[in-house]
Amino acid sequence: MQSSVKFGSFLRGIAFGVPALFVVAAEPAQAQQPAGQTVITAARYIDVLTGKTVEFPAIFVGPDGRITNIADARVIKWGSDVKHINLGDKTLVPGLIDMHVHLDGPADIGGYRGLEFTDSFWGMTAVKNARDMLDAGFTTVRNVGAGNRNDIGLKQAIDAGYAVGPRIVPAGHALGATGGHCDSTFLPPSMEKENAKEEGIGDTPDELRYQVRRQRKYGAEVIKVCATGGVFSRNTEPGQLQVPEAELKAIADEAHQWGLRVAAHAHGGAGIRAAIAAGIDTIEHASLVDDEGIRMALARKQPVWFAMDIFNTEYTQAEGAKNGVLEDNLRKDREIAQIQRDNFRKAHRAGVRMVFASDAGVMPHGQVGGQFRVMVEYGMTPLQAIQAATKNAAEALGREKDVGAIVVGRYADLVAVDGDPLTDVRQLESVDAVVKGGVLVKGE
DSSP: OHHHHHHHHHHHHHHSSOSSOEEOTTOGGGOOOOTTOEEEEOSEEEETTTTEEEESEEEEEOTTSBEEEEEETTTEEOOTTSEEEEOTTOEEEEOEEEEEEOTTOOTTOOGGGGGGSOTTHHHHHHHHHHHHHHHTTEEEEEEOOOGGGHHHHHHHHHHTTSSOOOEEEEOOSOBBOTTSTTSOOSSOGGGSOTTOOOTTBOSSHHHHHHHHHHHHHTTOSEEEEEOBOOSSSSSOOTTOBOSOHHHHHHHHHHHHHTTOEEEEEEOSHHHHHHHHHHTOSEEEEOTTOOHHHHHHHHHOSSOOEEEOOOSTHHHHHHHHHHHTOOHHHHHHHHHHHHHHHHHHHHHHHHTOEEEOOOOBTTBOGGGGGGHHHHHHHTTOOHHHHHHHTTHHHHHHHTOTTTSSSOOTTSBOOEEEESSOTTTOGGGGGSOSEEEETTEEEEOO
Protein backbone atom coordinates (compact mmCIF):
# COMPACT_ATOMS: atom_id res chain seq x y z
CA MET A 1 0.00 0.00 0.00
CA GLN A 2 1.09 3.61 -0.50
CA SER A 3 1.07 4.29 3.25
CA SER A 4 3.40 1.33 3.77
CA VAL A 5 5.92 2.67 1.25
CA LYS A 6 5.83 6.13 2.76
CA PHE A 7 6.25 4.84 6.32
CA GLY A 8 9.12 2.53 5.39
CA SER A 9 10.92 5.34 3.52
CA PHE A 10 10.40 7.66 6.47
CA LEU A 11 11.94 5.16 8.90
CA ARG A 12 14.92 4.49 6.65
CA GLY A 13 15.48 8.22 6.38
CA ILE A 14 15.69 8.77 10.12
CA ALA A 15 17.59 5.62 10.99
CA PHE A 16 21.01 6.59 9.72
CA GLY A 17 23.42 9.50 9.64
CA VAL A 18 22.09 11.30 12.70
CA PRO A 19 25.08 12.60 14.70
CA ALA A 20 23.35 12.59 18.10
CA LEU A 21 20.18 11.25 19.63
CA PHE A 22 17.63 13.94 20.39
CA VAL A 23 13.93 14.73 20.33
CA VAL A 24 12.17 17.77 19.00
CA ALA A 25 11.05 20.29 21.58
CA ALA A 26 7.61 18.73 21.83
CA GLU A 27 9.15 15.65 23.51
CA PRO A 28 11.99 16.96 25.75
CA ALA A 29 11.66 14.15 28.30
CA GLN A 30 12.91 11.65 25.70
CA ALA A 31 16.02 13.56 24.71
CA GLN A 32 18.72 11.30 26.16
CA GLN A 33 18.47 7.69 25.04
CA PRO A 34 21.52 5.74 26.29
CA ALA A 35 24.00 4.58 23.67
CA GLY A 36 24.20 0.90 22.78
CA GLN A 37 20.46 0.42 22.62
CA THR A 38 18.22 -1.17 20.02
CA VAL A 39 15.16 0.59 18.62
CA ILE A 40 12.29 -1.34 17.07
CA THR A 41 9.85 0.48 14.80
CA ALA A 42 6.62 -0.57 13.13
CA ALA A 43 3.40 1.02 11.94
CA ARG A 44 1.53 0.33 15.18
CA TYR A 45 1.30 -1.85 18.26
CA ILE A 46 -1.55 -3.17 20.36
CA ASP A 47 -1.50 -2.14 24.00
CA VAL A 48 -3.12 -5.21 25.54
CA LEU A 49 -3.48 -3.50 28.93
CA THR A 50 -5.84 -0.85 27.52
CA GLY A 51 -7.02 -2.45 24.28
CA LYS A 52 -5.84 0.58 22.31
CA THR A 53 -3.72 0.68 19.17
CA VAL A 54 -0.71 3.00 19.28
CA GLU A 55 0.59 4.38 16.00
CA PHE A 56 4.24 4.85 14.94
CA PRO A 57 6.02 3.35 17.95
CA ALA A 58 9.76 3.53 18.48
CA ILE A 59 10.48 0.92 21.14
CA PHE A 60 13.90 1.27 22.76
CA VAL A 61 15.55 -1.80 24.27
CA GLY A 62 18.46 -1.88 26.69
CA PRO A 63 21.33 -4.40 26.79
CA ASP A 64 19.33 -6.59 29.19
CA GLY A 65 16.59 -7.06 26.59
CA ARG A 66 14.03 -4.93 28.46
CA ILE A 67 12.11 -1.98 27.09
CA THR A 68 13.57 1.32 28.30
CA ASN A 69 11.31 3.75 26.47
CA ILE A 70 8.46 3.91 23.97
CA ALA A 71 8.46 7.06 21.84
CA ASP A 72 6.77 8.44 18.74
CA ALA A 73 8.87 7.53 15.70
CA ARG A 74 7.62 10.62 13.86
CA VAL A 75 9.36 13.03 16.23
CA ILE A 76 12.29 11.14 17.75
CA LYS A 77 15.74 10.72 16.22
CA TRP A 78 18.57 8.42 17.19
CA GLY A 79 22.22 8.07 16.34
CA SER A 80 23.97 5.43 14.29
CA ASP A 81 25.12 3.72 17.48
CA VAL A 82 21.52 2.61 18.08
CA LYS A 83 20.70 -0.64 16.27
CA HIS A 84 17.47 -0.30 14.29
CA ILE A 85 15.03 -3.15 13.67
CA ASN A 86 12.58 -1.75 11.12
CA LEU A 87 9.40 -3.83 10.89
CA GLY A 88 7.82 -1.43 8.43
CA ASP A 89 4.04 -1.47 8.05
CA LYS A 90 3.50 -4.34 10.52
CA THR A 91 1.28 -4.49 13.59
CA LEU A 92 3.02 -5.53 16.80
CA VAL A 93 1.55 -7.56 19.64
CA PRO A 94 3.39 -8.69 22.76
CA GLY A 95 5.22 -11.99 22.53
CA LEU A 96 2.60 -14.70 22.97
CA ILE A 97 2.44 -17.02 25.99
CA ASP A 98 1.22 -20.62 25.85
CA MET A 99 0.38 -21.89 29.33
CA HIS A 100 0.16 -25.61 28.52
CA VAL A 101 2.77 -27.26 26.34
CA HIS A 102 4.83 -30.45 26.25
CA LEU A 103 7.99 -29.62 24.34
CA ASP A 104 9.33 -33.17 24.47
CA GLY A 105 6.19 -34.63 22.92
CA PRO A 106 6.29 -34.98 19.11
CA ALA A 107 2.66 -34.94 17.98
CA ASP A 108 3.21 -37.49 15.22
CA ILE A 109 4.32 -40.29 17.58
CA GLY A 110 1.43 -41.82 19.51
CA GLY A 111 0.50 -44.93 21.43
CA TYR A 112 3.07 -47.73 21.54
CA ARG A 113 5.11 -46.20 18.70
CA GLY A 114 7.05 -44.38 21.38
CA LEU A 115 8.76 -47.64 22.31
CA GLU A 116 10.70 -47.48 19.03
CA PHE A 117 12.96 -44.78 20.45
CA THR A 118 15.60 -44.56 23.16
CA ASP A 119 14.99 -42.54 26.33
CA SER A 120 17.10 -39.55 25.29
CA PHE A 121 15.25 -39.22 21.98
CA TRP A 122 12.47 -37.15 23.53
CA GLY A 123 14.77 -34.47 24.86
CA MET A 124 16.33 -34.13 21.41
CA THR A 125 12.94 -33.54 19.80
CA ALA A 126 12.23 -30.79 22.33
CA VAL A 127 14.88 -28.58 20.71
CA LYS A 128 13.02 -28.42 17.39
CA ASN A 129 9.63 -28.12 19.06
CA ALA A 130 10.85 -25.14 21.08
CA ARG A 131 12.10 -23.44 17.94
CA ASP A 132 8.78 -24.11 16.20
CA MET A 133 6.91 -22.44 19.05
CA LEU A 134 9.19 -19.43 18.98
CA ASP A 135 8.74 -19.07 15.22
CA ALA A 136 4.97 -19.25 15.79
CA GLY A 137 5.24 -16.16 18.00
CA PHE A 138 5.23 -17.82 21.41
CA THR A 139 8.15 -16.23 23.24
CA THR A 140 7.15 -17.73 26.62
CA VAL A 141 5.75 -21.18 27.35
CA ARG A 142 4.82 -23.08 30.49
CA ASN A 143 5.86 -26.72 30.10
CA VAL A 144 3.53 -28.73 32.34
CA GLY A 145 5.29 -32.05 32.65
CA ALA A 146 8.26 -33.66 30.90
CA GLY A 147 10.08 -36.96 31.04
CA ASN A 148 13.60 -36.94 32.47
CA ARG A 149 13.18 -33.23 33.26
CA ASN A 150 13.74 -32.48 29.58
CA ASP A 151 12.02 -29.10 29.97
CA ILE A 152 14.46 -27.99 32.68
CA GLY A 153 17.48 -29.06 30.66
CA LEU A 154 16.17 -27.31 27.56
CA LYS A 155 15.47 -24.12 29.51
CA GLN A 156 19.05 -24.14 30.76
CA ALA A 157 20.38 -24.73 27.23
CA ILE A 158 18.32 -21.85 25.80
CA ASP A 159 19.29 -19.49 28.61
CA ALA A 160 22.97 -20.37 28.11
CA GLY A 161 22.81 -19.85 24.35
CA TYR A 162 23.18 -23.47 23.24
CA ALA A 163 19.67 -23.64 21.76
CA VAL A 164 17.08 -21.21 20.43
CA GLY A 165 13.59 -21.17 21.85
CA PRO A 166 11.08 -19.37 24.05
CA ARG A 167 11.38 -18.53 27.72
CA ILE A 168 10.39 -21.75 29.49
CA VAL A 169 8.59 -22.09 32.83
CA PRO A 170 9.30 -25.79 33.54
CA ALA A 171 7.49 -28.25 35.80
CA GLY A 172 9.84 -31.22 35.61
CA HIS A 173 7.86 -34.38 36.33
CA ALA A 174 4.10 -34.06 36.76
CA LEU A 175 2.62 -35.30 40.04
CA GLY A 176 -0.18 -37.83 40.28
CA ALA A 177 -1.63 -40.96 41.84
CA THR A 178 -0.55 -44.55 41.28
CA GLY A 179 -2.36 -45.78 38.17
CA GLY A 180 -3.58 -42.29 37.35
CA HIS A 181 -3.17 -40.10 34.29
CA CYS A 182 0.37 -38.95 35.15
CA ASP A 183 1.59 -42.44 36.02
CA SER A 184 2.97 -44.89 33.47
CA THR A 185 -0.09 -46.91 32.45
CA PHE A 186 0.85 -48.49 29.13
CA LEU A 187 3.26 -51.21 30.30
CA PRO A 188 2.78 -54.52 32.20
CA PRO A 189 4.16 -54.89 35.75
CA SER A 190 6.99 -57.11 34.51
CA MET A 191 8.52 -54.04 32.87
CA GLU A 192 8.47 -51.93 36.04
CA LYS A 193 10.71 -52.07 39.07
CA GLU A 194 9.01 -53.99 41.85
CA ASN A 195 7.37 -51.75 44.47
CA ALA A 196 8.92 -48.66 42.87
CA LYS A 197 6.83 -45.61 42.02
CA GLU A 198 7.39 -43.49 38.98
CA GLU A 199 8.96 -40.09 39.51
CA GLY A 200 6.26 -37.65 40.71
CA ILE A 201 3.81 -40.28 41.90
CA GLY A 202 2.45 -40.20 45.46
CA ASP A 203 -0.55 -41.57 47.31
CA THR A 204 -0.64 -39.59 50.55
CA PRO A 205 -0.37 -35.89 51.37
CA ASP A 206 3.14 -36.43 52.73
CA GLU A 207 4.32 -38.31 49.65
CA LEU A 208 3.02 -35.56 47.39
CA ARG A 209 4.56 -32.80 49.54
CA TYR A 210 7.87 -34.59 49.09
CA GLN A 211 7.36 -34.67 45.33
CA VAL A 212 6.73 -30.91 45.28
CA ARG A 213 10.00 -30.38 47.11
CA ARG A 214 11.83 -32.80 44.85
CA GLN A 215 10.67 -31.15 41.61
CA ARG A 216 11.58 -27.70 42.95
CA LYS A 217 14.98 -28.98 44.10
CA TYR A 218 15.87 -29.94 40.54
CA GLY A 219 14.63 -26.82 38.79
CA ALA A 220 10.83 -26.82 38.53
CA GLU A 221 9.27 -23.35 38.47
CA VAL A 222 5.67 -24.57 38.47
CA ILE A 223 4.08 -27.73 39.89
CA LYS A 224 1.76 -29.85 37.74
CA VAL A 225 -0.63 -32.40 39.24
CA CYS A 226 -3.06 -34.71 37.47
CA ALA A 227 -6.25 -34.50 39.54
CA THR A 228 -8.38 -36.56 37.14
CA GLY A 229 -8.07 -39.19 34.48
CA GLY A 230 -7.11 -38.17 30.99
CA VAL A 231 -7.69 -38.61 27.29
CA PHE A 232 -4.31 -39.93 26.14
CA SER A 233 -3.48 -42.22 29.06
CA ARG A 234 -4.50 -45.87 29.31
CA ASN A 235 -7.04 -47.21 31.83
CA THR A 236 -8.23 -43.79 32.97
CA GLU A 237 -11.34 -41.80 32.10
CA PRO A 238 -11.32 -37.99 31.92
CA GLY A 239 -14.08 -37.58 34.48
CA GLN A 240 -12.47 -39.69 37.21
CA LEU A 241 -11.23 -37.92 40.33
CA GLN A 242 -7.82 -39.48 41.05
CA VAL A 243 -6.20 -37.12 43.58
CA PRO A 244 -8.64 -36.09 46.33
CA GLU A 245 -8.97 -32.60 47.73
CA ALA A 246 -6.84 -33.23 50.84
CA GLU A 247 -3.90 -34.33 48.68
CA LEU A 248 -4.40 -31.46 46.23
CA LYS A 249 -4.39 -29.03 49.14
CA ALA A 250 -1.14 -30.52 50.45
CA ILE A 251 0.41 -29.96 47.02
CA ALA A 252 -0.89 -26.39 46.75
CA ASP A 253 0.14 -25.44 50.27
CA GLU A 254 3.64 -26.87 49.84
CA ALA A 255 4.16 -25.25 46.46
CA HIS A 256 2.91 -21.87 47.62
CA GLN A 257 5.20 -22.06 50.64
CA TRP A 258 8.12 -22.32 48.20
CA GLY A 259 6.78 -19.54 45.99
CA LEU A 260 5.59 -21.83 43.19
CA ARG A 261 2.22 -21.91 41.47
CA VAL A 262 0.29 -25.07 40.71
CA ALA A 263 -1.49 -26.31 37.59
CA ALA A 264 -4.03 -29.12 37.89
CA HIS A 265 -4.94 -31.34 34.97
CA ALA A 266 -8.67 -31.67 35.64
CA HIS A 267 -11.21 -32.72 33.02
CA GLY A 268 -14.03 -33.87 35.31
CA GLY A 269 -16.36 -31.74 37.39
CA ALA A 270 -15.41 -33.33 40.71
CA GLY A 271 -11.71 -32.85 40.05
CA ILE A 272 -12.20 -29.24 38.99
CA ARG A 273 -14.16 -28.45 42.16
CA ALA A 274 -11.59 -30.21 44.35
CA ALA A 275 -8.72 -28.34 42.70
CA ILE A 276 -10.40 -24.97 43.12
CA ALA A 277 -11.23 -25.68 46.77
CA ALA A 278 -7.64 -26.82 47.37
CA GLY A 279 -6.17 -23.52 46.17
CA ILE A 280 -4.79 -24.67 42.80
CA ASP A 281 -3.88 -21.70 40.58
CA THR A 282 -4.78 -22.91 37.08
CA ILE A 283 -7.23 -25.57 35.96
CA GLU A 284 -5.99 -27.37 32.85
CA HIS A 285 -8.53 -28.57 30.25
CA ALA A 286 -11.63 -27.98 32.47
CA SER A 287 -13.54 -29.97 29.84
CA LEU A 288 -16.50 -31.18 31.93
CA VAL A 289 -16.80 -28.20 34.26
CA ASP A 290 -20.28 -27.81 35.77
CA ASP A 291 -22.18 -24.79 37.06
CA GLU A 292 -20.83 -25.28 40.59
CA GLY A 293 -17.26 -25.36 39.31
CA ILE A 294 -17.82 -22.09 37.45
CA ARG A 295 -19.41 -20.56 40.54
CA MET A 296 -16.46 -21.63 42.69
CA ALA A 297 -13.96 -20.21 40.19
CA LEU A 298 -15.74 -16.86 40.23
CA ALA A 299 -16.17 -16.77 44.00
CA ARG A 300 -12.67 -17.69 45.12
CA LYS A 301 -10.73 -14.72 46.47
CA GLN A 302 -7.39 -16.07 45.27
CA PRO A 303 -7.50 -15.89 41.43
CA VAL A 304 -8.04 -19.15 39.57
CA TRP A 305 -7.57 -19.42 35.82
CA PHE A 306 -8.99 -21.87 33.28
CA ALA A 307 -6.52 -23.14 30.65
CA MET A 308 -8.73 -24.82 28.05
CA ASP A 309 -7.19 -26.42 24.96
CA ILE A 310 -10.05 -26.20 22.48
CA PHE A 311 -8.22 -26.53 19.16
CA ASN A 312 -6.07 -29.66 19.17
CA THR A 313 -8.92 -32.14 18.53
CA GLU A 314 -8.93 -31.05 14.89
CA TYR A 315 -5.44 -32.52 14.58
CA THR A 316 -5.84 -35.57 16.79
CA GLN A 317 -8.98 -36.77 15.05
CA ALA A 318 -7.51 -36.20 11.58
CA GLU A 319 -4.04 -37.63 12.19
CA GLY A 320 -4.16 -39.59 15.46
CA ALA A 321 -4.78 -43.08 14.08
CA LYS A 322 -2.02 -42.68 11.50
CA ASN A 323 0.34 -41.53 14.27
CA GLY A 324 -0.35 -44.65 16.35
CA VAL A 325 -2.82 -43.22 18.88
CA LEU A 326 -5.01 -46.01 20.24
CA GLU A 327 -8.70 -46.06 19.34
CA ASP A 328 -9.68 -45.91 23.01
CA ASN A 329 -7.81 -42.61 23.33
CA LEU A 330 -9.39 -41.25 20.18
CA ARG A 331 -12.80 -42.27 21.55
CA LYS A 332 -12.27 -40.22 24.70
CA ASP A 333 -11.03 -37.32 22.59
CA ARG A 334 -14.21 -37.41 20.48
CA GLU A 335 -16.49 -37.68 23.48
CA ILE A 336 -15.28 -34.57 25.28
CA ALA A 337 -14.19 -32.28 22.43
CA GLN A 338 -17.47 -30.49 21.74
CA ILE A 339 -18.44 -30.49 25.43
CA GLN A 340 -15.16 -28.72 26.23
CA ARG A 341 -15.74 -26.08 23.56
CA ASP A 342 -19.27 -25.43 24.75
CA ASN A 343 -18.04 -25.15 28.34
CA PHE A 344 -15.32 -22.75 27.22
CA ARG A 345 -18.05 -20.46 25.90
CA LYS A 346 -20.08 -20.92 29.08
CA ALA A 347 -17.18 -20.23 31.45
CA HIS A 348 -16.01 -17.20 29.48
CA ARG A 349 -19.53 -15.77 29.30
CA ALA A 350 -19.81 -16.17 33.09
CA GLY A 351 -16.58 -14.19 33.59
CA VAL A 352 -14.09 -16.92 34.53
CA ARG A 353 -10.47 -15.82 34.08
CA MET A 354 -8.97 -17.50 31.01
CA VAL A 355 -5.47 -18.08 29.64
CA PHE A 356 -4.25 -19.45 26.32
CA ALA A 357 -3.36 -23.16 26.54
CA SER A 358 -2.84 -25.39 23.51
CA ASP A 359 -1.53 -28.73 24.89
CA ALA A 360 1.11 -28.59 22.15
CA GLY A 361 2.60 -32.04 21.82
CA VAL A 362 -0.85 -33.47 21.34
CA MET A 363 -0.79 -31.32 18.21
CA PRO A 364 2.24 -29.91 16.33
CA HIS A 365 3.91 -27.05 18.18
CA GLY A 366 4.10 -24.78 15.18
CA GLN A 367 0.33 -24.87 14.63
CA VAL A 368 -0.88 -23.65 18.00
CA GLY A 369 -1.72 -20.17 16.73
CA GLY A 370 -4.77 -21.73 15.14
CA GLN A 371 -6.44 -21.80 18.54
CA PHE A 372 -7.08 -18.04 18.45
CA ARG A 373 -9.68 -18.61 15.74
CA VAL A 374 -11.53 -21.20 17.84
CA MET A 375 -11.43 -19.00 20.95
CA VAL A 376 -13.16 -16.26 18.96
CA GLU A 377 -15.66 -18.72 17.45
CA TYR A 378 -16.62 -19.75 20.98
CA GLY A 379 -17.27 -16.36 22.42
CA MET A 380 -14.16 -14.23 22.84
CA THR A 381 -13.44 -11.03 20.99
CA PRO A 382 -10.10 -10.98 19.18
CA LEU A 383 -8.74 -8.66 21.88
CA GLN A 384 -9.84 -11.03 24.64
CA ALA A 385 -8.19 -13.97 22.88
CA ILE A 386 -4.95 -12.01 22.51
CA GLN A 387 -5.13 -10.90 26.15
CA ALA A 388 -5.52 -14.55 27.19
CA ALA A 389 -2.11 -15.21 25.58
CA THR A 390 -0.44 -12.05 26.90
CA LYS A 391 -1.76 -10.00 29.80
CA ASN A 392 -3.76 -12.79 31.45
CA ALA A 393 -1.06 -15.41 31.05
CA ALA A 394 1.59 -13.11 32.53
CA GLU A 395 -0.64 -12.49 35.54
CA ALA A 396 -1.34 -16.21 35.99
CA LEU A 397 2.40 -16.86 35.92
CA GLY A 398 3.13 -14.04 38.37
CA ARG A 399 5.39 -12.51 35.69
CA GLU A 400 3.69 -9.14 35.14
CA LYS A 401 7.06 -7.36 35.44
CA ASP A 402 8.66 -9.50 32.72
CA VAL A 403 6.32 -10.49 29.90
CA GLY A 404 2.81 -10.12 28.53
CA ALA A 405 2.68 -6.47 27.43
CA ILE A 406 4.62 -3.85 25.49
CA VAL A 407 5.49 -1.52 28.35
CA VAL A 408 8.65 -0.04 29.81
CA GLY A 409 10.45 -2.47 32.09
CA ARG A 410 9.25 -5.71 30.49
CA TYR A 411 11.21 -7.78 28.02
CA ALA A 412 11.03 -6.63 24.42
CA ASP A 413 9.23 -9.77 23.28
CA LEU A 414 7.25 -8.82 20.18
CA VAL A 415 5.35 -10.45 17.33
CA ALA A 416 4.69 -8.71 14.01
CA VAL A 417 1.88 -9.43 11.54
CA ASP A 418 0.78 -7.81 8.30
CA GLY A 419 -2.83 -7.02 9.14
CA ASP A 420 -4.84 -6.08 12.20
CA PRO A 421 -5.40 -9.03 14.55
CA LEU A 422 -8.11 -7.04 16.34
CA THR A 423 -10.27 -7.41 13.25
CA ASP A 424 -8.81 -10.68 11.92
CA VAL A 425 -7.35 -12.81 14.70
CA ARG A 426 -6.23 -15.38 12.13
CA GLN A 427 -3.30 -13.08 11.44
CA LEU A 428 -1.72 -14.82 14.43
CA GLU A 429 -1.81 -18.23 12.74
CA SER A 430 1.30 -17.34 10.73
CA VAL A 431 3.34 -14.47 12.09
CA ASP A 432 5.85 -12.51 10.02
CA ALA A 433 8.49 -11.56 12.56
CA VAL A 434 9.40 -12.43 16.15
CA VAL A 435 11.58 -10.44 18.54
CA LYS A 436 12.74 -11.97 21.83
CA GLY A 437 14.49 -9.71 24.30
CA GLY A 438 15.14 -7.09 21.62
CA VAL A 439 16.72 -9.61 19.23
CA LEU A 440 15.07 -10.44 15.90
CA VAL A 441 14.77 -14.24 15.87
CA LYS A 442 12.43 -14.57 12.88
CA GLY A 443 11.91 -12.27 9.91
CA GLU A 444 14.09 -9.79 8.08
